[in-house]
Amino acid sequence: MGNPAADTEKEECELLESLRRGRPAAGQDPVKRAQIIEGARRVFIDKGFEAASMNDITREAGVSKGTIYVYFANKEELFEALIEEERGTIFKNMYDVLDHFDHLRETLVKFGMVLSAKITSAKVILAQRTVIGASERIPELGSRFYERGPKRGHDKVVIFLREAAERGLLEIEDVELAAYQFTELCLSGLFRQCIFAYRTKAPTQAEIEHVVRSGVTVFLKAYGTDKLAAEEQAAQST
Amino acid sequence: MGNPAADTEKEECELLESLRRGRPAAGQDPVKRAQIIEGARRVFIDKGFEAASMNDITREAGVSKGTIYVYFANKEELFEALIEEERGTIFKNMYDVLDHFDHLRETLVKFGMVLSAKITSAKVILAQRTVIGASERIPELGSRFYERGPKRGHDKVVIFLREAAERGLLEIEDVELAAYQFTELCLSGLFRQCIFAYRTKAPTQAEIEHVVRSGVTVFLKAYGTDKLAAEEQAAQST
DNA sequence: AATAATTCGAACCACTCGGTTCGATTTCCC
DNA sequence: GGGAAATCGAACCGAGTGGTTCGAATTATT
Numbered sequence: 001m002g003n004p005a006a007d008t009e010k011e012e013c014e015l016l017e018s019l020r021r022g023r024p025a026a027g028q029d030p031v032k033r034a035q036i037i038e039g040a041r042r043v044f045i046d047k048g049f050e051a052a053s054m055n056d057i058t059r060e061a062g063v064s065k066g067t068i069y070v071y072f073a074n075k076e077e078l079f080e081a082l083i084e085e086e087r088g089t090i091f092k093n094m095y096d097v098l099d100h101f102d103h104l105r106e107t108l109v110k111f112g113m114v115l116s117a118k119i120t121s122a123k124v125i126l127a128q129r130t131v132i133g134a135s136e137r138i139p140e141l142g143s144r145f146y147e148r149g150p151k152r153g154h155d156k157v158v159i160f161l162r163e164a165a166e167r168g169l170l171e172i173e174d175v176e177l178a179a180y181q182f183t184e185l186c187l188s189g190l191f192r193q194c195i196f197a198y199r200t201k202a203p204t205q206a207e208i209e210h211v212v213r214s215g216v217t218v219f220l221k222a223y224g225t226d227k228l229a230a231e232e233q234a235a236q237s238t
Numbered sequence: 239m240g241n242p243a244a245d246t247e248k249e250e251c252e253l254l255e256s257l258r259r260g261r262p263a264a265g266q267d268p269v270k271r272a273q274i275i276e277g278a279r280r281v282f283i284d285k286g287f288e289a290a291s292m293n294d295i296t297r298e299a300g301v302s303k304g305t306i307y308v309y310f311a312n313k314e315e316l317f318e319a320l321i322e323e324e325r326g327t328i329f330k331n332m333y334d335v336l337d338h339f340d341h342l343r344e345t346l347v348k349f350g351m352v353l354s355a356k357i358t359s360a361k362v363i364l365a366q367r368t369v370i371g372a373s374e375r376i377p378e379l380g381s382r383f384y385e386r387g388p389k390r391g392h393d394k395v396v397i398f399l400r401e402a403a404e405r406g407l408l409e410i411e412d413v414e415l416a417a418y419q420f421t422e423l424c425l426s427g428l429f430r431q432c433i434f435a436y437r438t439k440a441p442t443q444a445e446i447e448h449v450v451r452s453g454v455t456v457f458l459k460a461y462g463t464d465k466l467a468a469e470e471q472a473a474q475s476t
Numbered sequence: 477a478a479t480a481a482t483t484c485g486a487a488c489c490a491c492t493c494g495g496t497t498c499g500a501t502t503t504c505c506c
Numbered sequence: 507g508g509g510a511a512a513t514c515g516a517a518c519c520g521a522g523t524g525g526t527t528c529g530a531a532t533t534a535t536t
Contacts, residue, residue, distance in 0.1 A: 046374065047374070047375075048286075048288060048371060048374050048375065049288075050286060050287075050288030050289045051288045051375065126374070129370055129371065129373060129374050130371075130374070131434065132367055132370045132371060132433055132434065133286060133367065133368075133370060133371025133372075133374065134371075135367060135433075135434060135435040136284070136285070136286050136364070136367050136368070136371065137285070137286065137289065139435040139438065140435075141435075142433075142434040142435035142436070143434065143435050143436050143438075145434060146430070146431065146434035146435075146436040147436060150430060150434075151436070154427075173452075174448075174452065177426060177427070177448075177449065177452055180426035180427030181423055181426045181452070181453065181456060183426075183427075184422035184423060184425065184426050184427070185419055185422060185423070187422065188415060188418035188419045188421075188422050189392075189415070189418030189421075189422070192384070192388060193384065195370055195373075195380075196369065196370065196373060196380040196381065196383060196384035196388075197373040197377040197378075197379075197380035197381050197384075198380065198381050198384035198385060198389070200377065200381075210412075210415075211415065214411075214412065214415055214419070215419065217460070218419060218456065218457070218460035218461075219456070221459050221460040222455070222456035222459040222460055223456075
């Protein structure tokens with residue numbers, strides 16, 4: 001916004017200039033960019049990084065090869081942009097359930113189900129497989145995906161559990177570890193089976209609820225305080 | 239052995255004939271086969287299925303291309319043979335700890351540590367990444383890997399838990415699910431971090447012990463009976 | 477309608493791919 | 507040492523690789 005320092009950065013200068021002209025600068029049209037990424041998604045996700053070819057993407061996106069190379073320097077950069085976008089949509093709003101809780105157990109169940117359903121959905125499993133497969137050659141990609149996806153979610157769980165502990169509902173020595181345990185309990189068996197294609201279809205909602213409710217029960221038996229037990233007792237008798 | 243039906247099967251016939259001659263039939267020398275697979279391992283594991291080329295394997299194995307095609311019909315079959323072998327070595331003896339138990343908690347800890355250490359070791363993570371990445375194109379591969387690896391181990395855990403329940407040490411409604419929960423608790427966070435390359439190095443033995451001990455504690459708080467508590471109390475006071 | 481810029485699409489580069497073939501060479505048994 | 511058989515190694519196949527270039531076509535603003 002009128003920042004004189006912007007003039008020193010070439011890209012930003014070009015962008016501003018194009019805005020002045022009422023036209024996007026080369027490689028800056030977000031619609032075209034999205035179109036390319038959409039094509040890239042279809043190809044990368046179902047072929048993997050190596051097997052996917054730029055020509056496939058050209059075909060799928062309905063955009064010429066030259067144009068793609070205006071928007072992305074190379075195949076790897078295009079792939080990274082795609083994964084970054086996927087990560088964003090996957091984890092968006094996933095943790096909202098944790099923001100306001102009333103009933104601890106039900107909040108955990110609700111959150112666990114959202115998490116478990118998302119992580120094991122066909123679409124997300126495909127994306128994760130692609131990332132894991134590519135992590136062999138581009139470790140930073142997997143690392144960044146984890147850091148900005150699952151890791152951030154984990155941090156939110158930690159905060160939530162800490163708050164519950166402060167309210168005297170939980171008693172946890174190692175909250176970091178407990179957060180991981182909770183997540184894993186919600187996924188018990190499901191993630192592993194899905195990622196290895198042992199399950200060909202995503203688990204049903206009923207299956208997920210069964211796993212999550214059991215997981216939450218285990219978790220609360222291990223970390224729940226007498227106060228929590230009393231509250232649940234009171235709630236049940238009403 | 240002397241089965242006349244064998245003559246109807248060409249391969250077996252050739253094999254018998256070669257044995258009669260004291261020489262392995264073409265594509266039947268186990269040493270050469272192992273040599274090829276060893277080369278294939280190095281290439282496949284660090285490049286993934288797609289990026290690996292048969293020429294790379296030829297080079298790495300020190301075996302001519304023609305010979306490889308005598309032993310394996312194509313790239314995919316070679317890859318499957320490699321994964322099958324990897325699976326065997328990974329899961330071999332992993333579950334021996336469960337065969338004789340005395341002290342429940344310590345048996346679980348010991349087993350959990352073996353499991354967790356194995357699954358998160360650098361070598362095994364690489365192999366799993368390769369399998370997961372290839373599961374996109376060859377779903378049966380991942381499915382078979384899971385079925386004959388993790389699944390079999392899971393079954394052994396189920397048997398173990400059932401036995402402990404019969405002894406009155408555990409009380410479990412859904413043993414299948416509990417077995418998954420136990421496994422996941424032993425890996426809390428570790429597997430996910432390793433497979434996504436967020437951790438670049440395998441967890442230390444101390445880290446693993448911390449995670450496993452905590453996991454076992456959670457598990458036993460959820461499923462342990464009064465009898466178990468009494469036994470542990472008694473053992474501690476001696 | 478004139479203008480300016482992006483997008484298209486085809487061609488080009490040197491190289492590699494998986495798979496196959498086949499004669500030369502080496503190996504080992506008798 | 508003779509002879510049978512496995513192994514080698516190089517060449518060949520058509521297709522495709524990522525990346526780059528550039529004139530033609532399209533687009534939207536003036």
